[in-house]
Amino acid sequence: MTKPNVVAIVPIRGQDEEFAGGMPLLASKPLMGYTLEAARKSRYINKIVVSTDSPTVQRQAESFGAEVPFLRPAELSGRDVSLDQVLQHCVRWLEEHQGYVADVVVLLEITHPIREDGLIDKVVQTLLENDLDSVFVAHEERHSFWKPDAHGALTRVGEEEYVPRHLRRPIYREMSGLACATRAEFVRAGSRLGLRVGLVPIRGLGAIADMHDENGPWLAQKVLESSK
Numbered sequence: 001m002t003k004p005n006v007v008a009i010v011p012i013r014g015q016d017e018e019f020a021g022g023m024p025l026l027a028s029k030p031l032m033g034y035t036l037e038a039a040r041k042s043r044y045i046n047k048i049v050v051s052t053d054s055p056t057v058q059r060q061a062e063s064f065g066a067e068v069p070f071l072r073p074a075e076l077s078g079r080d081v082s083l084d085q086v087l088q089h090c091v092r093w094l095e096e097h098q099g100y101v102a103d104v105v106v107l108l109e110i111t112h113p114i115r116e117d118g119l120i121d122k123v124v125q126t127l128l129e130n131d132l133d134s135v136f137v138a139h140e141e142r143h144s145f146w147k148p149d150a151h152g153a154l155t156r157v158g159e160e161e162y163v164p165r166h167l168r169r170p171i172y173r174e175m176s177g178l179a180c181a182t183r184a185e186f187v188r189a190g191s192r193l194g195l196r197v198g199l200v201p202i203r204g205l206g207a208i209a210d211m212h213d214e215n216g217p218w219l220a221q222k223v224l225e226s227s228k
Contacts, residue, residue, distance in 0.1 A: 004103035014054025034113035053077040102184040109177030114206030133194020136180040138172035
């Protein structure tokens with residue numbers, strides 16, 4: 001069986017507020033380093049590309065062994081540009097300029113730096129072995145959740161009545177920034193997710209360390225310290 005072309009795409013928008021003073025550090029390492037090093041450990045990924053609009057990010061990403069073969073055009077650098085558009089542009093650029101035709105696209109975001117060893121490969125393997133279109137990491141929850149309806153009234157998410165926690169069916173918080181693998185034909189068409197979707201559930205504390213959240217940097221730091 002021919003080994004599929006699996007490309008990891010790491011989007012880094014240089015205009016984001018957290019990069020105003022340069023790439024943030026986490027435990028004395030540039031934040032992007034955690035994600036790029038995790039991608040390099042994968043046994044499936046054979047190409048790692050950073051999509052950025054920043055020459056500074058470009059140089060630093062290349063120092064970690066990633067490819068940055070283009071700078072993202074201005075029309076794809078605004079805050080309102082979707083990840084779907086960024087991934088589509090990258091996949092099409094690689095085909096047109098390098099002749100690299102991806103079979104699977106793995107989205108990785110540097111704002112989710114704490115990944116269990118082998119997590120990326122588990123996502124890709126689940127996609128390939130189960131003939132799915134997309135697989136993403138999701139945080140498993142068994143707590144009670146509520147949401148407002150169109151009129152502001154609260155309704156329970158999941159179980160309609162109270163069920164003891166150990167008997168509840170889990171619900172999942174999508175954590176695609178940790179890893180999301182999608183068949184390339186959907187990405188080419190402008191969609192980050194395909195039709196048949198699966199997930200890899202995780203429950204570890206580090207998985208919810210999102211650097212966009214107020215307490216995310218503190219949590220990530222504590223998780224790294226506890227793992228030493």
